[in-house]
Amino acid sequence: MSDTTMSEQKIRLDNLEQALDAVHAVARAVLVPRDLPVLYRTIYQVLATVIPYDAGYIEIFDQARDSMQTVFAIDEGSETFSTDNWNYHSSELISWMVAQRQSLLFGDLHADMRTRFPTAKPRPFGNEEKRSRAWLSVPLLLGEHMIGIFNIQSYQTGIYGPFEQTLLEALANPVAVALENARLLSELEHAVSGLKIPLIPLTDNILIVPLVGVLDQLRxxxxxxAVLETISAQGCEEVLLDGSGIVSFDIHTVQALTTLVQA
Known part of the structure; x- marks a missing residue:
């Protein structure tokens, strides 16, 4: 085996090791409870360690409205967050991905796109004065269920290939799980926020407050x-807080409990 061949194999192994580290890093990041903007930013920060990109975005598929939300976009470090829906049927590329549940890779978007999608026009975002060249999008799927689309772009041509596509598809799985979990948690928080917390008088002087579910700032x-009003109305001297039913017990919960006790 020549020195050149050994050197090439070492580079491939190093790239593979970095790719595996990136997959594990994203998987760890999405398991940690955090707000969505931090999650989006973390995904692209980890991605930058193994795949060069100048821009990219995450689309969330709204099945009920049959539309997309570009929840996060980054262009040369400038970040944009949005919850606005747009008609993805106006984009031939995105429509194709939703229908086929497959990735799209272009070595040079504006040159190669004409061959596969003659009438398509890229949807602009970020710095519209620059043209994206290398372009790679993978679907975010849970089974056959479409969660959204994960995209990276470069102003250079030909820098993405099968390796980058395979890596982005591997990263897409934990990202899809994290986004779906975030959606379900949001629905749960919305449902629970409308529930009243019961205040149970144990005796004339003792009040029991069972804490259940997700307790956001509003709750x-x-x-x-409610506790202060009940104490004032009934003359309770002691309040027992039962936190066994709290879904998430973090630093914010501790601070809220401290504030309640001090009140």
Whole structure:
């Protein structure tokens, strides 16, 4: 085996090791409870360690409205967050991906696109004065269920190939799981936020407050107000807080409990 061949194999192994590290890093990142903007930013920060890109975006598929939301876009470090829906049927590329559940790779978007999609026009975002060249999008799927689209772009031509596509598809799986979990958690929080927390008088002087579900800032404010009103109305001297039913017990929950006790 020549020195050149050994050197090439070492480079491939190093690239593979970096790729595996990136997949594991994204998988770890999406398991940690965090707000979505931080999650999006973390995904692209990890991605930058193994795949060069100048721009990219994450689309979320809204099945009920049959539309897309570009929830995160980055262009040369400038980030944009949005919850606006847009008609993806106006984009031939995105429509094809939704229908086929397959990735799209262009070595030079504006040159190669004419061959596969003669009438298509890229949807602009970020710095519209620059033309994207290398372009790679993979579907975010849970089974056959479309979650959204994961995209990276470069102003250079030909820098993405089968290796980058395979890596981005591997990263797409934990990203899809994280986004779906975030959606389900948001629905749960919305449903639970409408529930009243019962205040149970144990005796004339003791009040029991069972804390259940996800307690966001609004529910904590309502709870504090209700407890203080009940104490004032009934003359309770002791309040017992039962936190065994709290879904998420983090630093924010501790701070809210401290505020309630001090009130």
């Amino acid at each position: 904590w404010e309502r709870l504090t107000e």
